Amino acid sequence: MTLEKLKSWEGLLLIILILTILANATLAPQFLTLQNQINLFQLSIEKIIVALAMTLIIINAEIDLSVASIMGLAACTFGVLVENGTPAGFAILFCILLGALAGAFNALWIAYFHIPSLVVTLAMLIMYRGIARVLLEDRGINGFPQWFGDLGQKAFFGPFPLGLFIFFLFLIVLGVVLHRTGFGREVFVIGTNAEVARFSGVRVSRVKTILFVVSGAVSALAGLLYAGRLASVRGDAAAGFELDIITMVLLGGVSVFGGRGTIIGVLFSILIVLNLRNGMALMNITGHIQTAVIGLLLIISVLGPNLAERVRFSGRVKTTI
Amino acid sequence: MIKFFREFHPHTLRIIALAIVLMLTILFFASQIDGYFSPRMLNRIATSVAVILPIAIGQAMVVISRNIDLSVGSIVGISAYLIGDYLGTHPDIHPVIVVGMALALGSLCGAINGALVAYGRVPSIIVTLGTLALFRTYLVEYSGARSITTSGLPEWLVDLPQRTIFSIGSFDMRLTVAMSLVAAIVFWVALSRLRVARKLYAVGSNPDAAIIAGINSSLVVFVSFVLSGMLAGLAGFMFLAKFGNITVVAGLGFELKSVAAVVVGGVNIFGGSGSIIGVVIGTVLVDTIDNSLTRWAIVSEFWREALLGMLIMIAVATDTFMARSFGRMKGKTK
Numbered sequence: 108m109t110l111e112k113l114k115s116w117e118g119l120l121l122i123i124l125i126l127t128i129l130a131n132a133t134l135a136p137q138f139l140t141l142q143n144q145i146n147l148f149q150l151s152i153e154k155i156i157v158a159l160a161m162t163l164i165i166i167n168a169e170i171d172l173s174v175a176s177i178m179g180l181a182a183c184t185f186g187v188l189v190e191n192g193t194p195a196g197f198a199i200l201f202c203i204l205l206g207a208l209a210g211a212f213n214a215l216w217i218a219y220f221h222i223p224s225l226v227v228t229l230a231m232l233i234m235y236r237g238i239a240r241v242l243l244e245d246r247g248i249n250g251f252p253q254w255f256g257d258l259g260q261k262a263f264f265g266p267f268p269l270g271l272f273i274f275f276l277f278l279i280v281l282g283v284v285l286h287r288t289g290f291g292r293e294v295f296v297i298g299t300n301a302e303v304a305r306f307s308g309v310r311v312s313r314v315k316t317i318l319f320v321v322s323g324a325v326s327a328l329a330g331l332l333y334a335g336r337l338a339s340v341r342g343d344a345a346a347g348f349e350l351d352i353i354t355m356v357l358l359g360g361v362s363v364f365g366g367r368g369t370i371i372g373v374l375f376s377i378l379i380v381l382n383l384r385n386g387m388a389l390m391n392i393t394g395h396i397q398t399a400v401i402g403l404l405l406i407i408s409v410l411g412p413n414l415a416e417r418v419r420f421s422g423r424v425k426t427t428i
Numbered sequence: 429m430i431k432f433f434r435e436f437h438p439h440t441l442r443i444i445a446l447a448i449v450l451m452l453t454i455l456f457f458a459s460q461i462d463g464y465f466s467p468r469m470l471n472r473i474a475t476s477v478a479v480i481l482p483i484a485i486g487q488a489m490v491v492i493s494r495n496i497d498l499s500v501g502s503i504v505g506i507s508a509y510l511i512g513d514y515l516g517t518h519p520d521i522h523p524v525i526v527v528g529m530a531l532a533l534g535s536l537c538g539a540i541n542g543a544l545v546a547y548g549r550v551p552s553i554i555v556t557l558g559t560l561a562l563f564r565t566y567l568v569e570y571s572g573a574r575s576i577t578t579s580g581l582p583e584w585l586v587d588l589p590q591r592t593i594f595s596i597g598s599f600d601m602r603l604t605v606a607m608s609l610v611a612a613i614v615f616w617v618a619l620s621r622l623r624v625a626r627k628l629y630a631v632g633s634n635p636d637a638a639i640i641a642g643i644n645s646s647l648v649v650f651v652s653f654v655l656s657g658m659l660a661g662l663a664g665f666m667f668l669a670k671f672g673n674i675t676v677v678a679g680l681g682f683e684l685k686s687v688a689a690v691v692v693g694g695v696n697i698f699g700g701s702g703s704i705i706g707v708v709i710g711t712v713l714v715d716t717i718d719n720s721l722t723r724w725a726i727v728s729e730f731w732r733e734a735l736l737g738m739l740i741m742i743a744v745a746t747d748t749f750m751a752r753s754f755g756r757m758k759g760k761t762k
Binding site: 172216222223225226229231232233235237238240241244245342350353354363364395398401402403405406410413 | 498544548549550551553554555557558559560561562564565566568569684687688691697698728730731732733734735736737738740741744745748
């Protein structure tokens with residue numbers, strides 16, 4: 108890696124990541140064990156899977172606030188279906204389709220009626236969560252088949268659980284799609300300037316629709332993993348996850364205004380967040396402080412480079428916004 | 429008909445569209461719920477709107493300047509808890525000073541957001557996502573798992589929600605509702621009449637042009653965040669008065685609620701346009717839907733959120749389409 112590359116966002120994240128890992132390894136001896144490394148992923152596996160899909164949406168200059176509600180909706184629908192005797196395999200398929208449908212419904216308003224995604228997915232955050240509550244009211248369901256719970260909790264191949272395979276599969280597939288295909292270029296072009304993209308013959312509405320449908324389906328899958336991992340569902344399953352997910356994506360250097368970002372950056376940011384949380388947990392630091400540290404890191408990671416740049420350019424006349 | 433619409437500015441038409449949606453919503457619930465037009469229902473909605481309205485006004489100003497403030501819920505929590513806690517040990521403080529403290533506390537939180545956004549040049553969604561977590565964590569750590577109870581509060585504060593200024597029939601104008609309305613009127617007049625407020629719209633509609641026109645856009649953005657924090661502080665005081673019992677989760681989720689009220693109220697989420705009248709109608713609309721659904725016999729309480737989400741979507745879509753077709757009508761007649 109050349110010095111130039113280290114100055115990039117990803118280089119900065121890599122340095123933070125290495126520092127975090129070094130600090131953790133020094134302070135907590137059990138940190139570097141394989142089991143702890145797997146646990147570290149497993150505890151947030153649903154969020155990091157959804158973060159990958161969210162990366163494409165934010166690069167596209169949109170946002171999807173409804174992901175956590177779709178996770179909850181899929182988990183609750185699965186619970187109700189299984190409770191009523193539907194074979195679990197069929198229920199899984201149905202729930203993923205339901206997630207895709209929810210994503211398509213978002214896309215209908217965003218891509219075809221041109222209502223801002225922040226508004227649409229905010230309303231849908233409330234509505235999908237509401238449907239989940241209608242399904243379960245104030246009950247919890249936990250009578251899942253043994254194999255379903257095992258998929259969420261136990262090792263699937265070697266010592267690794269299924270969620271980890273899904274995460275790395277998506278990481279590779281979405282990374283290739285985003286950085287090596289024409290579709291990926293279209294995602295960036297639309298994110299940079301949707302109007303220009305439209306006049307250049309990019310089918311903007313279609314790209315947006317695909318992204319939101321994928322985001323919905325991936326969220327549903329993540330919701331099912333969540334149900335399997337906890338072996339139970341409730342109406343508030345996964346509530347509030349959207350903020351954590353968006354934090355991971357933005358920390359990864361994806362511009363909130365679209366058009367800029369990489370999957371590698373998001374991977375680094377996910378690893379930083381997971382390692383920080385894990386390290387703090389090993390040192391008995393509570394969940395709330397963990398959240399605050401990550402919030403602080405998010406702000407500093409953008410503020411730091413901004414200030415450094417300003418110091419460097421302070422002698423020149425500059426018009427920035 | 430077309431001639432009639434031509435008389436109005438498109439923004440005025442938008443407000444009219446929104447008011448029609450609100451009226452239709454009220455008429456719908458009136459046809460479904462017995463005794464809907466009772467003063468009790470009006471009181472219930474009014475006191476509920478009183479808490480959320482200041483937050484929505486602050487949020488509107490931030491959104492008009494092309495930013496967003498996701499930390500308002502945490503600021504409401506901090507203000508409600510800290511003021512309640514302080515009153516527990518200093519019960520003799522004058523009420524006006526208490527309100528002043530709530531405003532100052534909120535402004536301080538808002539100033540932190542504003543400084544980072546305006547002078548640190550960090551996108552507002554990133555800053556306020558961060559401070560959403562930071563402010564809440566501060567509160568959790570400060571509280572040490574204690575909660576504020578009504579018994580620790582001075583009597584005037586506990587009685588405040590029942591304080592009535594005047595009554596029309598059996599509708600009581602509560603003091604908290606009046607405070608909220610005064611805040612709305614002050615900001616409505618300021619935003620529509622003061623020259624300095626036009627800078628907010630200028631920065632929001634085109635930041636480059638605003639700077640070239642000699643507007644100190646950093647200062648404008650900073651002030652909008654301070655005001656948003658201040659109003660969230662005020663809402664925190666109202667929250668404390670209304671509920672009395674405050675835990676560390678006070679105000680959780682208000683950020684999304686206020687954004688919903690603002691966008692339903694016709695403020696452009698990409699900045700540059702929006703009016704306080706619209707925000708007031710939007711807030712009332714969202715809260716009316718929320719409060720009426722709990723009274724609607726046909727649906728169980730578990731349907732509330734699902735229908736609320738759907739109705740917000742319908743309200744936004746209707747408002748958008750009506751405003752667009754009004755705009756087109758206006759265009760044709762020119």
